[in-house]
Amino acid sequence: MAELLFWPTLLFYGEAAFGYFGYARRAGAAGRAAIWGVRLGWLAQTALLAVQAAREDGFPWGTWAGSLNLFVWFVVTVYLGVRKPYRLLGLAVMPLAAALLVVARVGGGTGVGARSHYSNLFLVVHVGLVLAAFAGFTLAAALSAFYLWQERRLKRREVTILRRQAPSLATLDRLASRAVVFSLPALTLGLAVGIARLLADGERVDAVIAATIVMWLVWAAYLVLRATRGLGGRRAAYVALAGFALVIVVRLALPATHFS
């Protein structure tokens, strides 16, 4: 059943990604098709996660591939929450969601039977909070990329700037910082729970934990510099993208060491 639900999820997310490319060229049917792709894909993936949860005794997303599946769901959920005024964000979010879902499937994260030896409560708090934070950082990075694109249009004095209007620079900058304000505490708590468990088990800090701590420092610096030095605009967008690069590194390159 879980396997069966994977395909419609991928199909709808893929359709949404193509739809947003069409929408970027011209508003109309492509944009509406994209929105429905996101909605239906999200419903299919929610059903997929529900089936996984029902079939497993414990937390079903304890493996790196399983957690990637959950991460994609978080990202699409966050996007659905902010989509209405920032529809073009789908151009960045939906291809990423479709690609990561494929990676999750290749790693066996969309089926059932992949169990972790950790306790359910620990996994729910640690994995859940860290993934929710990653989803928030992904949104912040997408908004920052959007900011840089919009700023480039203004700097190049593109004549189409008022025909295809995007959210204002101030709005994109503010929303990106809000996403970080909500995500950093979640990462802090998720990370603290993980480190506490690590110390209790007498284990050593692995590469993924070290990279996550560096990532935490980048996002913390983002907020501190905003508050104290007025960091904003293009520089803030670059810092957010650097933070997101670390999210990608932690999410994709290192999980094999952390979950093994």
Added chain:
Amino acid sequence: MRLVLVGTSHHHAPVELRERVALGHDAAAELAKRLAATGGEAVCLSTCNRTELYVAAPDVEAAERAAVAALAELEPDVEPALYRLRDHAAALHLFRVAGGLDSLVPGEGEILGQVRAAHDAGTTGALLDRVFRQALHAGRKVRAQTAIGEAPASVSSAAGALAEQVFGDLDGCSILLVGAGKISEQAARSLLSRRATIAFVANRTLDHAADLAARFGAEPLPLERLEEQLVAADVVVSSTSAPGYVLDAATVERALRARRGRQLLLIDLAVPRDLDPAIHDLDGCYLYDIDDLQAIVSETLVGRRGEAERAEAIVAAESEKFREWQASLDVVPAIMSLRARAEEIREAELRKAEGLLGRLDDSQRKAVEAITAQIVNKLLHLPTVRMKQAAAAADGVIYAEAVRHLFGLGEDER
């Protein structure tokens, strides 16, 4: 009732002629009342680009003559510039007007409010009420489903829209005007309409700055104090007649250090230019001169024309609905007679059966009433729908006559 439109617009008459037939709100309402006095309906739509009289009356020729005479009374020379449209053509014209498709700048939004005001002030009945409501609906639909009205159509509105692209909501945005001429004032009004605050007016002659500043509740400044206010301003609009740059890149760069990364939009409407083009290269600064704004406006007008094609399709579909509704009026009397006859028969039959029904209790009697009413309704539903469809296809009168003949409607009166 038939619909007649007599009017003139920027397509047919120069401004010297249009201004002589333009009417204020009260005068337009008075004229509509006068035209409707003979038992009809009338609405006068008068804006700076058009004066149009919409009249609904049984005698279409007389209504048209009265409307032409009313406009000729205002200005005898207007008669050759008048257009005369009837029924569906008149409705389609009104729908295009409400959708902004007949405007000087396609898609301008003000006209929808003007159509609404004309409708409210008019003397309307079933026909004009319907056509104006449907026109307003078509106008709203055009704006909701196309991007025809989204892009600005003038340099000053483009400046306001650009400011929104940088700052979002301009509420609380601080504007610094450099120069106190007409162009500065126009740009300021566009920004004010977007809820920005005109905070400072700087000018070489302080008296002129004070005059303009007083109109906006702003602070007047001599040009020498420009640099200190650059720190506080979000948007700078410059349009002086100075021969050289009023503001150079070095001055703006100094101000930027105190702005803590806040963006600064600079609009240079002057020729020769007031603002050093190198300002645009500074981080967080966006400088647009008159040519940049003209290019944006030209491009958005091209976009508006593309959207106009989609808007025309919406307007045509809405006017077709009106045509069908108007045509269905031809069969309404026949439908009403048919239903009245059926109801009369039903009641007569129930009265005849009074002896039997008398033995029933209240709830049983009500059930019988409901069942018989339902039978009548079900029996007449399809003929009613078919007659309306036939009316829409222009066969309504034939069908209505056939129904009258078959059911003997109106024979008692004869």
